[in-house]
Amino acid sequence: MAYSTFQGGVHPFKGKRMSKDKFILEYLPKGEVVYPLSQHIGAPARPVVKIGDRVLVGQKIAEASGYVSAPVHASVSGTVKAMELRLTAAGQPAPCIVVENDEWYEEVEYPPTEPVESLTREEILELIREAGVVGMGGAGFPTHVKLAVKNPSRIRYVIVNCSECEPYLTSDYRRMVENPDWLILGLKVLLQLFDKAVGILAVEDHKRDAITALQMASGNEPRMEVHVLQTKYPQGCERMLVYACTGREINSSMLPADVGCVVNNVDTICAIYQAVYLRRPLTRRIVTVTGDAIADPCNFDVCIGTSYKELVMAAGGFRREPKKMISGGPMMGQSLASLGVPVVKTSSALVCLSKDEVASANPSPCIHCGYCVTACPERLIPSKLADYAERFQEEPFRKLYGMECMECGSCSFVCPAKRQLTQSIRAFRRELLARGKK
């Protein structure tokens, strides 16, 4: 049966089987917990605690320092040990708050809840902002900014990105199977914000259990539907998802709101549910620890700030010597030089592979096969763009729509000559973007 999708795309090795049927396990960290101040796009948060202060679970330790910014909350109780530069998944040292965990997990008293139906739009957005909710799929754009569109009545579709198209990742899948009701309630909040919209839960067709669970949970909701999509990477990219669900195309200079859509990730919706219904801030998230180097791949419900090293230990350690460790999915995630970095709001997985496919792939000349053209979901010509990028030729690069690239990695993935297409295009594109901002 043909489900809706987009043109192009690739089929990377799935690898989801390793952790697909593992129940979410709660993991409580030991020792110190590290909170980077910048876990989102926008201005880094401003600390509101001092060294030596005692903090509780759910206590705000850093305040948003602007409109496009988000606060950070403690996920453990303990004392603030240091405020210093620590290595993060992005590869650079960044300012962090370090809390020594006393392992009591004493919680702050959460404010009493009110019936959600009686909340106004501004109140809901304020709750989401206060809870520090950001896009948890990877980008980390503050959710309250995304939801504060100029003209809410023009939003026709609220799309929940349940496609999780990256290989290996199963955190969203487990969430959908185990807590579909959270998703439905979270989506209900969004539908309350956008009263003209319908809610679409967009799932890839190979996640049968998730489709069933969501259909059961949303059965009584007239404004929600489960939309089944073809399994393909990058089905979960915002532009592809909007197109597959609604047939509307957006380019790099547009937002989904321009075509009447709002797109949110599964975990983000759950965070919205917790923020609005339970008044709890975002302090935990699901991280898939997987890959062929991991002894016992798992899905963990972890405190934000936990070190990846602890998660590997909790997953039984290494079975083989890892050669490549990735925070996030293998197609768009960050590769890690060391495991001593904390889980942040946007970390969806830790993938440890026993083979470094990039290092073992030796680039050779382009044979003009056009596989990259077929694979590119943006309908670009990656091989030519990479040529121009490598020679710093701005005009032809722009003329062939080089600025439209969204760096999904499909072209590098399929290239039989193993050229670093995405890498070249991204480097030049980012340089041009930076130049344009000056």
Added chain:
Amino acid sequence: MEKLMHISATPHVRSQMSTGRIMQIVLLSLVPASVFGVVHFGMQALYHMLVCMGTCVVTEFLYEAFADRPVRIWDCSSLVTGLLLALSLPVSAPLWVGALGSVFAILVIKMLFGGIGQNIVNPALGARCFLMLSFAGIMTNFSADGISGPTPLALLRAGEAVDPLDMLLGNTAGTIGETCVVALVFGAMLLLLFGIIDLRIPASYLISFSLFSVFFAGRGFDAVYLVSQLCGGGLMLGAWFMATDFVTSPITPRGKILYGVLLGILTGVFRIWGGSGEGVSYAILLGNLSVPLLEKITVPRAFGCRRGKR
């Protein structure tokens, strides 16, 4: 200090397909036609293939060794060139003709233009045309033991009857690899199955050529004539294996279709109004030269962008 891992830019995984594997699959897909050639024309056909493939690999290796360039003979692309060249030789040709053609294909057409991926025309076809021009007598002598005489296309041109069934099964005169349409199409199915090529180029080529013959060959819709035209003169070998050569065909989707249509029209023109009744080689060579232009005018509209706006 703990040991630091390698980092890399995204994506961190790669598909299994490599240049070498593509070439191996192309070789595999040429096996049916080659086997048929040996069965049909005898051991001489096998010697032709071995000489051409060997000469191609040695030439590439020597050039790379002397020009101090990375040695890339293991990607099997010269084997493909050699085999394609052998398949487009008449079996009666002396072995040195194939060897000379191989040297020309690899040295002049491929390596001097920059090696794999940089050549402007298909090396095997370029070499075939070079041999046709240099040794016209040898290259058009299709006498082999058992069968001799003119090719089906020459018969057609002379107004004589041909048997399309014989042409399908390869029971005719011709070059080593071009006669058996069944074997060629079976090989092409393998290429399609492995996802090496798509249907755009061969389908648009064959369809446009058929339409062109129907309208301009003066025979109207004569099914026997049309089938004979499609099966004869290396059209199947050219359409499935030479026109689809990655390096010398467009990469844009619409470019591929235009390219196929162009080849169909050129082949029709050469066959109907040309001197020899054959035309596939020259049509594809001319098509190769038009590829940069075709790619330039068929840049796809990027996702979400209106044409002209960037």
